[in-house]
Amino acid sequence: MKKTRLALLSGGVSSEREVSLSSGKQVFAALDKDKYDITLYDPKTDLKQLVIDADKIDAALIILHGPFGEDGTVQGLLDLLNIPYQGAGVLGSAMAMNKLVAKRLYDGAKIPTPSYLCFSMSEKIDLSKVVGTLDLPVVVKPACAGSSVGMTIVKEKKDLEDAVKCGFEHDDSIILEKYIKGIELTCGVLGNDELEALPVIEIIPGEGHEFFDYKAKYVAGETTEICPARIDEATTKKVQDLAVKAHQALFLKGYSRTDFIFSNNELTVLETNTIPGMTATSLYPQSAQEAGYSFTKLLDRLIQLSIQEHKKLKLRRST
Numbered sequence: 001m002k003k004t005r006l007a008l009l010s011g012g013v014s015s016e017r018e019v020s021l022s023s024g025k026q027v028f029a030a031l032d033k034d035k036y037d038i039t040l041y042d043p044k045t046d047l048k049q050l051v052i053d054a055d056k057i058d059a060a061l062i063i064l065h066g067p068f069g070e071d072g073t074v075q076g077l078l079d080l081l082n083i084p085y086q087g088a089g090v091l092g093s094a095m096a097m098n099k100l101v102a103k104r105l106y107d108g109a110k111i112p113t114p115s116y117l118c119f120s121m122s123e124k125i126d127l128s129k130v131v132g133t134l135d136l137p138v139v140v141k142p143a144c145a146g147s148s149v150g151m152t153i154v155k156e157k158k159d160l161e162d163a164v165k166c167g168f169e170h171d172d173s174i175i176l177e178k179y180i181k182g183i184e185l186t187c188g189v190l191g192n193d194e195l196e197a198l199p200v201i202e203i204i205p206g207e208g209h210e211f212f213d214y215k216a217k218y219v220a221g222e223t224t225e226i227c228p229a230r231i232d233e234a235t236t237k238k239v240q241d242l243a244v245k246a247h248q249a250l251f252l253k254g255y256s257r258t259d260f261i262f263s264n265n266e267l268t269v270l271e272t273n274t275i276p277g278m279t280a281t282s283l284y285p286q287s288a289q290e291a292g293y294s295f296t297k298l299l300d301r302l303i304q305l306s307i308q309e310h311k312k313l314k315l316r317r318s319t
Contacts (some may be wrong), residue, residue, distance in 0.1 A: 003037040006059040012044035014066030054081040071097040083309030085304040087254040109249035116177040137179035142171035182263025187243035197240035198287040202229035
């Protein structure tokens with residue numbers, strides 16, 4: 001059987017570079033070497049070589065996070081090079097990466113999301129008005145960043161100015177969002193046209209973590225993850241339905257993972273990830289495992305979905 005020539009992209013130039021490199025190594029180890037002839041590319045150093053090799057590549061796996069990996073830029077390059085890749089295209093990637101755009105699309109689709117205000121770096125922010133509108137605690141986060149980078153939960157007004165400065169260190173726009181305390185849940189979606197909602201995971205950040213922050217996400221033992229989540233069947237179905245609805249509202253393909261807060265018997269959507277963490281123990285692969293997909297089989301499925309979607313893209317190009 002002829003092997004699929006696969007480009008594995010990891011590393012990149014965002015603040016999540018090290019996580020991406022680690023994920024890339026684990027994905028490489030899990031891929032079936034009898035099926036794939038794999039070449040590694042780090043966009044920080046290897047974009048020229050990727051362009052040179054384009055005609056010899058059958059598909060790509062993007063294991064990148066944050067700007068220049070998850071925001072549609074690499075996806076656009078691969079479209080130009082006519083290389084299939086897993087997950088959302090340029091449009092969906094860009095919209096999901098920008099939390100303000102995503103929130104506006106959630107609102108349009110009647111998906112519940114916390115109340116918020118958005119500011120650019122050039123605006124003067126009236127902190128008293130912010131507190132009067134959103135109350136405290138309030139969540140401050142960059143509009144375009146992943147893995148909770150630059151995010152702060154502010155409980156006292158005196159800390160708000162420093163949190164705003166921290167947010168602007170990572171983006172020129174920030175979102176200030178009403179804080180909702182509750183059970184953290186996440187749900188993956190798999191598929192292109194026919195969508196499968198995966199089992200729901202409950203996330204319990206360890207001591208010292210008020211929320212599922214960068215360290216809680218990536219340091220072993222910092223977080224307890226329970227799959228399936230300890231919620232009733234009706235709530236599980238609501239989470240899964242909302243995850244699918246969010247996936248569709250953002251025009252996503254292939255896969256995604258949407259994060260929720262469950263509080264006072266109500267669900268609120270926080271954000272949707274277009275390239276979820278992809279180590280064997282990351283949330284999305286854990287959920288897929290519960291649904292019957294081993295890590296290796298999950299990667300196979302994502303590659304299959306990318307090639308199927310690319311065939312439709314080629315049809316649109318030729319009309």
